[in-house]
Amino acid sequence: MTRHLHPRIAPRRSTARATTWWGKAWVRAVEESAFAHEDLAGARKLARSGRVGQIAVEEGGYYAAVEDEGGMVTVAGVLPVLDADGRATLVEVVAAEAGRIAALMSGELPHLLVEHADEAGVELLPYGGELGSACTCDAWADPCRHALAVLYQLAWLVEVDPFVLLHLRGLAREELLARLHEREQVPPEHADGDLESALDAALRAARLLELLDDPDSRVDHLL
Template sequence: MATHPRIPPRRGARATSWWGKAWVRAVEEAAYDEPELKAARTLSRSGRIGAVTVDPGRFVASVEEGDDVLTVTGEVPVLDSDQQAAFVEAVAAESGRIGALVTGDLPHPLVEHAEEAGVELLPYGGELATRCSCEPWADPCHHALAVMYQLAWLVEGDPFVLLALRGIERDDLLARLHATAPSPARRGSDAEVLADARDRARRLLELLDDPDADLAALL
């Protein structure tokens, strides 16, 4: 569980990263109509949304409106065990991917790689389920939409927020990646194989320049 502090009032804040925009697109797909979205955008920038708590598959926040304090809860489907394993493999496939996540980036090739393995990381509108204590006639209400707009900023600033919502906690991902890393002995073995391959390639180039050389000796 992680609680993200209240975001102070801000003007015209829009998602700028590709994954932040994808989250916003999902929020807007979930909305009933444009007036609800307009009210939600205004509310999201007002500073009247309290701390947002994120758990695997769930988020919750309070929203102030007039004299009322409302509670918004939401759900996002978590990845199953096979999907989580496939995502870990996708991260481990390239050495720079975990570094990118840690520094606040979500590489598009990583998400594409995960999708090819059957892992949809970014939700679509129909996956965003919400409830609000205002008891709206249509879900999501503008309070819930406002909270989800703020989640877009949190997800954009730290992709691990998105991963946590999908059921992959930061420490768990790092532990899994550590578990899949080659052992020191294996790394040494791989290094020896690589060095031998380099020596063979260099020797082969030398032999190709020598018309009398016996290439079979190297094969």
């Protein structure tokens, strides 16, 4: 399992709302998961305050410490991961169109990539009910405002780097790049077959040239 610890996000004065279409989709899921508008308002304030610690992301989960008036609490969240077939399908979707991996590397999430993945049965962007969480605070709501604050900050991370979303879904950057590299390689058995075919063609061509140089040879059937 690959775990990545993201740098702590400094305090922000603005509302710091999502600006990309995929960031807005993430925020919509966060707000769908909340029980009350008051929880969201408190979470946004907490997320902007700089009191959320570094967020650790791994396949299917995230963790962070959050400080508030009552002290320090720990948030642990989950997001369903793609199964083996889903991960394989996602690799094929990324590889299906030139420029998609370059877009991801530059911090973009192509809309058609997500759309085609969805058509293939692979959902990347979450909905509210998928954002499970637990917190060491004593709030009855799930998610509590601490978990919502971490989820808001995750939206900012996902906006800057869509690989964070793929990582949460079970396909870390390193694994995706490795699978794409393997996909581009010619399997050894195919490479051997190609070599044998090329060698056979060369031998046939050489034999044909020999026959053409012999005036007594009948080569009409070979032309």
